[in-house]
Amino acid sequence: xxxxxxxxxxxTELRRGDRLDETPPAVVESLTRKLTWGAVQIAGExxxxxxxxxxxxxxLREEPTEEEKAQxxxxxxxxxxxxxxxxxxxxxxxxxxxxxxxxxxxxxxxLTWSNLPDVLKxxxxxxHARTLWQDLGRPDDIAAxxxxxxxxxxxxxxxxxxxxxxxxxxxxxxxSRSTSVISNxxxxxxxxxxxxxxxxxxxxxxxxxxxxxxxxxxxxxxxxR
Numbered sequence: 265x266x267x268x269x270x271x272x273x274x275x276t277e278l279r280r281g282d283r284l285d286e287t288p289p290a291v292v293e294s295l296t297r298k299l300t301w302g303a304v305q306i307a308g309e310x311x312x313x314x315x316x317x318x319x320x321x322x323x324l325r326e327e328p329t330e331e332e333k334a335q336x337x338x339x340x341x342x343x344x345x346x347x348x349x350x351x352x353x354x355x356x357x358x359x360x361x362x363x364x365x366x367x368x369x370x371x372x373x374x375l376t377w378s379n380l381p382d383v384l385k386x387x388x389x390x391x392h393a394r395t396l397w398q399d400l401g402r403p404d405d406i407a408a409x410x411x412x413x414x415x416x417x418x419x420x421x422x423x424x425x426x427x428x429x430x431x432x433x434x435x436x437x438x439x440s441r442s443t444s445v446i447s448n449x450x451x452x453x454x455x456x457x458x459x460x461x462x463x464x465x466x467x468x469x470x471x472x473x474x475x476x477x478x479x480x481x482x483x484x485x486x487x488x489r
Contacts, residue, residue, distance in 0.1 A: 265329070266326045266327060266328050266329070266332070267326070267327060267328075267329055268324055268325070268326055268327075269324070269325055269327050270285065270322060270323070270324055270325075271322070271323055271325055272320055272321070272322050273320070273321060273323060274317065274318055274319070274320060274321075275295070275302050275304070275315045275316060275317050275318070275319045275320075275321055276295075276297065276302065276317040276318070278292050278295045278302075278304060278321070278323070279292070279295070280292060280293060280294060281325070281326065282323040282324070282325050283323060283324040283325070284306075284321060284322070284323055285321075285322040285323060285324060289324060290306045290307075290309075291306065291307040291308075292304060292305070292306060292307075292323075293305040293306065293307050296312070297317060298317075300316060300317060300318070301314055301315065301316055301317065302314075302315055302316070302317045337469055338411070340468070340469065341468050341469045341470045341473065342411045342414060342415070344464075344467070344468035344469075344470075345414060345415075345418060345465070345468055345470060346406050346407055346409065346414060348461075348464050348468070349393055349396055349397070349406055349414075350406040350407070352389045352390060352392070352393035353390070353393045353394070353397060353406070355386040355389065355390060356386075356390060357383050357384075357386045357387035357390050360382065360383055360386050361383050364379050364383070384449065384450065384453045385453055385456070385457070387450075387453070388450075388453040388454050388456060388457035389457045389460065389461070391454070391457070392421065392425075392457055392458070392461055395421065396417050396418065396421055399416075399417040399420055399421075400413060400414065400417050401413075415470070415473060415474070415477065416477065418465065418470065418474055419473075419474045419477035419478055419481070421461070422465070422474040422475065422477075422478055423478045423481075425458050425461070425462070426458075426462055427475070427478050
């Protein structure tokens with residue numbers, strides 16, 4: 265259950281439902297911001313109060329508990345990872361390429377500077393997405409995957425693509441690059457895909473959780489011995 269906290273905030277931070285520390289408490293319905301002043305509409309009052317936006321006020325505010333905040337972060341993290349994975353899987357590069365071919369019938373150019381990068385990037389992400397999908401047991405519906413299985417699959421990806429390579433510099437030795445321009449482009453797309461997935465994981469707030477799982481797994485005794 266949410267808990268009531270007393271806070272000192274600037275007028276510009278007021279939000280609907282805040283109760284100004286008065287007797288009786290004044291419940292904020294809205295705040296209209298001007299340049300330096302704000303019109304604060306109080307429930308039951310016909311005329312808005314005019315307060316400076318940089319003035320400090322004391323309010324009583326309903327806020328979730330730390331446990332509720334942690335639960336909300338986990339729900340957001342898991343849902344974001346599911347949405348990202350489902351999106352990468354939907355962008356099947358073969359299907360994307362076929363769509364380009366179908367739309368280009370009768371034209372001289374099929375693959376161009378504008379559509380080829382989309383195919384190569386989709387392919388780079390798709391390879392990682394398929395690995396994650398395989399680790400999850402090839403589910404028909406990503407949304408139905410249980411939270412722990414999803415996080416374990418992403419933790420395995422994190423271990424292979426981030427934990428093991430951290431501190432070792434670039435993934436590809438620039439001296440050993442191929443003489444094939446296309447091969448180098450594909451390698452660069454693969455490197456980009458790892459960075460992109462890592463960034464999406466960070467934005468989902470899952471980085472610490474995945475690293476915790478990796479550290480925990482590495483510290484566990486090997487039961488196969």
